[in-house]
Amino acid sequence: MRAALLILPLALLASGCVARTAANIVTLPVKAVGAGVDAVTTSQEEADRNRGREIRKQEEREAKERKRAEKDARKRAHEQGQPY
Structure with missing residues (x-):
């Protein structure tokens, strides 16, 4: 009984971690491409x-x-x- 009470919260926490990790894995390529584009291009303000x-x-x-010549x-x- 005690083991079940301990396992249930751990399972819920672990599932949240898995969901966050999966979201990070899915968005990582998009973030990497965006950072690459930002690094390669120069905005008008920067120029x-x-x-x-x-x-x-x-x-x-x-x-x-001019000072040296004078x-x-x-x-x-x-x-x-x-x-x-």
Whole structure:
């Protein structure tokens, strides 16, 4: 009698686990394909964000190069005794 009282709740719990596991197995391929598509494709928002980042980095490189050129010009002018 006691064994039956213990087995019944365990059987009910196990059947719930089986149903959840079966649902996970069935939905796994759909989730995997969706994740693969997301990884391969780029949304317009991501493309815009990446392009903006690329433009900012290019502007930073140009600003550094411009500062370096101005510094070199000042240095050359100073060495030649000319005002900048």
